[in-house]
Amino acid sequence: MDTASDAMTLTGRLADGDRTGYREVCPIERALDTIGxxxxxxxxREAFWGTRRFEDFAQRAGFTEQIAATRLKQLVDAGVLAKQPYKSPGQRTRYEYVLTGRGRQLFPVLVSLVEFGMLLQGDARRLDLVHGDGCGAPLVTQVHCTEGHSVQLTATEARIRPKQRR
Incomplete structure (x- = not known):
C-alpha cells in the first residue's frame, strides 16, 4: 500500500484501499452536495457579509434571479439559511435569508477559502479578515482536537465510527 508522508493515516475499512462503499455516507460528499x-x-459569502434580501443576493453575487432562487432554496432546504418574513410599509410580505446555526458553522470554511484564495493570488489585491473588538489581528484557520491540541495533517487518523445500536 502506498502511503504519502503528507497524508492522514487511514484505519479499519478505510485502509483497505477500496472505499467505494464509503462514498454513499462520506461527509465530504454530503457537504459538497449541499454547498459545493x-x-x-x-x-x-454574501450571507456572511450581511446580505439578507433576495434582490441583493442576486445583484451582489452577479447571478441571474433563477440561479439565485435555486441555490437559496437549496441552502434553506439544507438548513444552512432560513427564510424570515419582513414587510416594508405599503408593500406585500417578502422574505429575507439569514444564517442558521448550521450555516454559522461554515464560518471556518469561509475563512479557509479566503486564506487559500489569498495564497493563490500571491501579492495581488487582498481581502484581510481580522479580529474586531480592537484587536486587529488576522484570522487564521487551524485544526484542533476536542482536547485543544493543534493537529497537523500527518497526525490525523481517519476511521469509520461503528454503527450505534438502538
Whole structure:
C-alpha cells in the first residue's frame, strides 16, 4: 500500500484501499452536495457579509434571479439559511435569508477559502479578515482536537465510527 508522508493515516475499512462503499455516507460528499457549487459558496459569502434580501443576493453575487432562487432554496432546504418574513410599509410580505446555526458553522470554511484564495493570488489585491473588538489581528484557520491540541495533517487518523445500536 502506498502511503504519502503528507497524508492522514487511514484505519479499519478505510485502509483497505477500496472505499467505494464509503462514498454513499462520506461527509465530504454530503457537504459538497449541499454547498459545493460556486454559486452556493458565493451566496454564502454574501450571507456572511450581511446580505439578507433576495434582490441583493442576486445583484451582489452577479447571478441571474433563477440561479439565485435555486441555490437559496437549496441552502434553506439544507438548513444552512432560513427564510424570515419582513414587510416594508405599503408593500406585500417578502422574505429575507439569514444564517442558521448550521450555516454559522461554515464560518471556518469561509475563512479557509479566503486564506487559500489569498495564497493563490500571491501579492495581488487582498481581502484581510481580522479580529474586531480592537484587536486587529488576522484570522487564521487551524485544526484542533476536542482536547485543544493543534493537529497537523500527518497526525490525523481517519476511521469509520461503528454503527450505534438502538
Amino acid at each position: 457549487t460556486r454559486s452556493a459558496l458565493i451566496l454564502l
